[in-house]
Each structure stands twice: as C-alpha cells, then as structure tokens.
C-alpha cells in the first residue's frame with residue numbers, strides 16, 4: 001500500500017526530476033499506417049521538435065510556413081490576453097467564475113489548427129484556444145461568462161461552458177470526462193455514415209481516473225473509431241499531483257498500446273511537435289487507421305480556477321522551473337531565430353490585443369451582466385432540452401406561466 005506524494009509542496013524546492021525528457025529531434029516518426037507495436041516506443045519517449053535555441057529538429061518537424069507559425073503565435077497571445085481580461089472581470093465581481101489556460105495555449109491552438117473544420121471537437125473547460133483557432137468572436141465568449149442576453153447557454157450554465165454547434169465544438173460539461181465516450185460515439189457514427197470527419201477530445205490527466213475514460217478507450221479500440229483522445233498532463237488536478245491519477249510509474253500515453261492503439265507522448269509546450277503529432281493521428285484516423293491517444297506534457301501555470309489558491313498546495317514559483325518552458329516564449333524564440341518575428345512586434349501585438357480585449361469587454365457589458373440588463377424569460381428553461389416537449393413538462397410550463405402572471 002502506498003499513497004503517491006507530490007515531489008514538492010509549499011516551502012519546498014520545485015522538483016521536476018520525475019519527468020522523463022527526450023532531446024528534440026530524437027523520437028522517430030513512424031508511417032501514419034504503422035502497426036501499433038511499431039509505435040510503442042513513442043509512449044515512453046517525448047516527441048520534441050524545438051531545441052533549446054528554438055531550432056526545429058528531426059522527422060517530426062511539420063511543414064508549416066512562417067505565416068502559419070506567426071498566426072499560431074498570434075492566436076496563443078490572443079488566448080492569454082483573453083484569459084487575463086476575464087480573470088480581472090472575475091476579480092471585479094462581474095463574473096462568478098473563470099478558468100485560465102496559461103502555459104497550455106499550444107495544446108488547443110496547435111491542435112485546433114492541425115484539424116479540419118468538419119472534425120468534431122469535444123473539449124474541457126481549459127480548451128478556450130479551440131475557439132480562437134475556429135475564430136469565434138471573443139465577445140460571444142464574454143457574453144456567455146456574463147450570462148447576459150447574448151449568452152449562448154441562455155443563462156443555464158456556469159461561465160466558460162461554451163459550445164458552438166455551427167463550427168463543431170461540443171458543449172463543455174462540468175462532469176469530468178463525459179466528453180470522451182461522447183467523442184468516441186460521434187466518431188463511430190461518422191464512420192457508419194461513411195464520412196471522413198474525425199472526433200477529437202481532451203481530458204486532464206487527473207480525469208483519466210474516471211471510469212468513463214477507460215470505457216471510451218475500450219470502445220474506441222474495439223470499433224476502431226476515427227478519433228483522437230488527448231490527455232493534457234499539466235501535472236496537477238487542482239491540489240492533487242499527476243502521480244495520484246496513475247502517472248507515477250508509467251506515462252499516461254502508455255495506456256494507448258495497452259488498449260491496442262498508438263499512444264504518443266509529446267512536449268505540450270512545443271507548438272511544432274504538438275501540431276505534427278496531431279496531424280499524424282488525424283491522418284491515421286481519417287484513413288481508417290483507428291484511434292490514437294496523445295499525452296501532452298505541459299504545466300498549469302495559473303490556478304486551477306478562480307476558486308483555489310495554488311500557494312496552498314504547490315511549491316512557490318513552480319512554473320518558472322518547469323523544464324519545458326512556456327509555449328509562447330518557445331515559438332517566439334523559433335520565429336525570432338528565423339528572422340520572422342521581433343521583440344518589438346511581439347510587444348506591439350500584446351498591447352494591441354489588450355486594447356482589443358478591453359473594447360470587446362465593453363461591448364459584452366453593453367448587452368448586460370449577470371445582475372443587470374434583460375435576461376431570458378423564465379419559461380424558456382423548458383426549451384432546447386427535448387425536440388418535442390413531453391406532456392408533463394408542457395403542463396409544468398403552463399403552470400409556471402400562470403403563477404408568473406399572478407405576481
């Protein structure tokens with residue numbers, strides 16, 4: 001019997017010696033149709049493309065133009081500016097709750113851009129970058145957090161639980177890991193219909209301890225569902241360390257071959273590696289090769305949410321010691337080394353994004369806040385649940401309307 005302990009707690013020195021690292025350019029890139037057995041080594045290595053100096057190394061270096069990479073950098077900076085603005089909004093008491101993705105921006109932005117718009121995404125609450133990759137106006141996201149008259153969830157959801165039916169982003173659920181079996185089911189339906197759209201889902205490493213996750217992996221592999229299951233290993237699940245979810249002895253990626261599918265462990269703060277691995281798994285799924293599991297090794301640099309204080313459970317400044325650095329800084333260094341970007345452009349863009357976020361926030365406020373402005377009619381709570389509202393709910397709605405008229 002044992003209870004895995006975190007490597008460092010408050011008052012101790014940060015310690016990432018448990019992370020098994022591989023140098024950039026070392027992990028081999030198998031053919032997209034490789035047998036699972038020939039991909040097994042990738043679940044214990046770490047696919048990395050960017051080296052210490054920002055140079056791209058090895059077979060996994062994706063074929064991306066500097067324009068494409070600069071676009072990715074802009075989007076990641078946009079996500080960070082959005083997160084900063086929304087954290088302030090929560091601190092000002094304008095919204096009740098928020099979750100930042102600081103330090104993990106490459107996951108959603110690089111993966112979002114490596115996929116096709118017809119692919120269905122099943123995110124967590126920390127994948128806001130997917131909305132940037134698919135170009136949702138930030139005002140819409142802000143209005144959801146404000147539960148105002150333009151809230152896409154019509155006031156029925158916690159802030160950050162966005163969805164976007166038109167651009168194939170499934171609604172976020174507060175119940176961890178429900179999205180994984182849903183994604184596998186969607187992928188099976190896509191295959192049954194003969195389409196080449198794949199389903200892609202994300203879950204935190206802590207949430208992989210949920211049984212839904214394991215049921216989903218069994219279904220995905222048995223039926224060779226065209227999907228990608230991403231485990232975002234940001235080292236922490238609120239105050240519990242990744243070892244407590246099973247990452248201590250064996251990487252999360254190693255579950256893949258155990259279920260019969262490739263499991264690829266990738267440097268989640270290396271934009272190029274994340275893009276390349278996602279493209280590989282997407283091509284494999286699209287061409288009938290079945291599911292893949294990707295573990296993205298990253299670090300949650302912010303608090304879990306606006307409801308916790310990480311100084312109570314993590315070593316001070318732990319994020320500064322994370323050996324894989326910051327995804328924005330690393331892509332920036334790569335582009336600067338290529339002469340495609342400069343510190344001046346970087347600073348100007350940050351200022352421009354801050355201004356844009358402030359202007360968007362003012363616009364979102366003009367549609368009302370949680371407490372002020374018009375809101376949805378109370379009886380609208382019966383809409384959108386059933387295609388045809390059952391009789392007993394029709395009766396309840398009528399009763400509610402009568403009571404409201406009396407008030």
Ligand SMILES: Cc1ncc(C[n+]2csc(CCOP(=O)(O)OP(=O)(O)O)c2C)c(N)n1
Pocket residue numbers: 126174175176203204205206207208232234236237238300304
């Ligand atoms: C089924 C379920 N159990 C527990 C919770 C409470 N909860 C919310 S977030 C969280 C931690 C999740 O950590 P992880 O999966 O590693 O993702 P991260 O937040 O680090 O991105 C927990 C325990 C929940 N929302 N749903």
